[in-house]
Amino acid sequence: MRKAPEKFVELMVGTVLEPFARLPRAHKLALASTVLLMAAVIGVRNNGDQESLSLPSLNLDRTPVAIPEDAPAPVAEAPQAKALSLPNFEYQIHSGDTLSGIFDHLGVSQAAMYQVLDSDQEILALDTLKPGDTLRFWLGEDNELQKLELRFSLAHQVIFSRVDDSHFEFKKVDIPGTWQSDALGGEINGSFYLSAQKAGLSENDIARISSLFKDKLNFARDLRAGDSFQVVRRSQFVDGEATGDTELAAIRINNRGKELNAFLFSDGSYYDADGQSLARAFLRYPTARHYRVSSPFNPHRHHPVTGRYAPHNGTDFATPSGTPVLATADGVVTRVTNHPYAGKYIVIEHGGKYVSRYLHLSRALVHKGQLVSRGQKIALSGATGRVTGPHLHYELHIAGRPVNPMTAKIPMAASVERKDKPAFEAEVKQLSAQLDQAGQPAA
Incomplete structure (x- = not known):
């Protein structure tokens, strides 16, 4: 009684495989590749909790973490992607991801990952990846990585391109975009950190302000309720969309009737309204003794x-x-x-x-x-x-x-140079007007 179903299965398999056997070899390979690709995509989407998706360590003292179950599966592009016009895969970084895990997840070899890391040691771009950043992969024959693009924002990308069997070269893409200013302000109510956060400043903004004024103000002890602060922050846009890059152009802190201020000048340094540097000059050497x-x-x-x-x-x-x-x-x-x-x-x-x-x-x-x-x-x-x-x-x-840190023009003087003073004073006048417009929301 059990042989009838087996005979039926044998008949069905023969019916399917006989036409396949008559196909040319190239057609067989193409059809088999398509079936395998579909099976892989379906398997990844339906089996996100399989052990094969756990992330191995990159040997960077980081704890391996599994790819989140709700992470989107990589989307395979059309075969013409191999011509490097379109990426084969695009992957958005999630919390807990590791680089080796992402490469494993997409079926790209660990050897290729370390070849990219070799090139990356000159810019250390891969070490700055964070959730929300995007990786795009271009693959060649045998799933060999040909190009990898790190997309940090609309304005910043790094592209690694294969030059031979064992090496990649990198290219940084930085789009200037346009910068728009907005004025933020607030009163001290509790700590400066919480008050600045309430006004819309980021952790990086707050850390920069604390660093600039650390020799002039003890933020934990000197500030009192009713003291205030104003900031002019510039934000970068590309084609009308914010990139996430910002810089603090001007800062003013009113502390018990005393005013502290900082203005970012075109030389990349911060000065007070009189043109005196807020930061001490750079050291040319990173050691006490000048080594060879x-x-x-x-x-x-x-x-x-x-x-x-x-x-x-x-x-x-x-x-x-x-x-x-x-x-x-x-x-x-x-x-x-x-x-x-x-x-x-x-x-x-x-x-x-x-x-x-x-x-x-x-x-x-x-x-x-x-x-x-x-x-x-x-x-x-x-x-x-x-x-x-x-x-x-x-x-x-x-x-x-x-x-070149040995020859670059870096802040070695304590004030704005005399020849730059007129331009600096004009910049201070403009930024001070913007600081005056910064609102001070009620506590």
């Missing part, structure tokens, strides 16, 4: 490990492991983390357009969000990551672009 430069800043450097020509966006100092590393200017620590090739590193924002990076450290002595002063010991040098020996790699970025 073992590898200078060079946009076309011959890499000592890979043998390829690639940019060297910083200056390497031949420091023994354990050498104290100093912050080159006042600022806010925005990143303390590890990278497979850059090693343990620290990033500090110095207000305005200045950012410094310190790579291959053996130990960090500060934490994210901490305010630091010029000359403060922030780390110990080492040999972490991919290096040929102990050294300190130091970078300085102005307006998002790496510069």
Whole structure:
């Protein structure tokens, strides 16, 4: 009795497979690929809780976290995407994602991921990914990664393109857009942090204000109820849409009848209304002793490990492991983390357009969000990551672009230069008028 159903199944299978067997080989491969792709997409959509979707560690001291069950499955594009006109996959970052997990989720090899990370050590863009950012993947034969685009916002993208079997090169895309100003203000009611948040300022805005005035004002002790603040904030737009990038153009704090102010000038530094710098001058060297430069800043450097020509966006100092590393200017620590090739590193924002990076450290002595002063010991040098020996790699970025920290024009003076004073005074007059318009909402 059980043989009848089996005979029926055999007959049905033969009916389906016989026409398939007569197809040309190319047609068989195309049909089989289509069936497998459909099965994969359906499987991912219907089995989001399968073990195969758990995220392996990237060896960056991060705890592996499973992709959220409600995360959208990658959408496969048409075959012509392989011509690199359209991406094969587009994936939006979710909380808990890791890079290795995303590559696994999309079926892209871990080897390709580390090839991209190798190229990324010059800009460390992948380390800044956050929920809401988008990754776009272009694949070739055998699902081999050909191009990866990191879309941080409408104005900022980084593109990694394959140059040979084992290497990628990167390209930064920064769109200037247009900047619009708005004036925000409020009264102190409780802490400055909560009052500023209520007025619409972000955590980054508040940290920058605290850093700028830390030598002039104790925010926890000196401010009282009834004191006020006003801010002119510029926001970037591309084709009428906000990119999320902002900068503080002017700040005013009224503390018991005393007025403190800061104005961002075209040189990227903040000054008070008289043109005196709020931040102390930069240090040229990130160490107390001037160690030998073992590898200078060079946009076309011959890499000592890979043998390829690639940019060297910083200056390497031949420091023994354990050498104290100093912050080159006042600022806010925005990143303390590890990278497979850059090693343990620290990033500090110095207000305005200045950012410094310190790579291959053996130990960090500060934490994210901490305010630091010029000359403060922030780390110990080492040999972490991919290096040929102990050294300190130091970078300085102005307006998002790496510069030679040994020769770049950085704030070394304590005031606006005389030749720039008329332009500065005109800027202060305009910004002060905008600060006067900032409302002070009732407590």
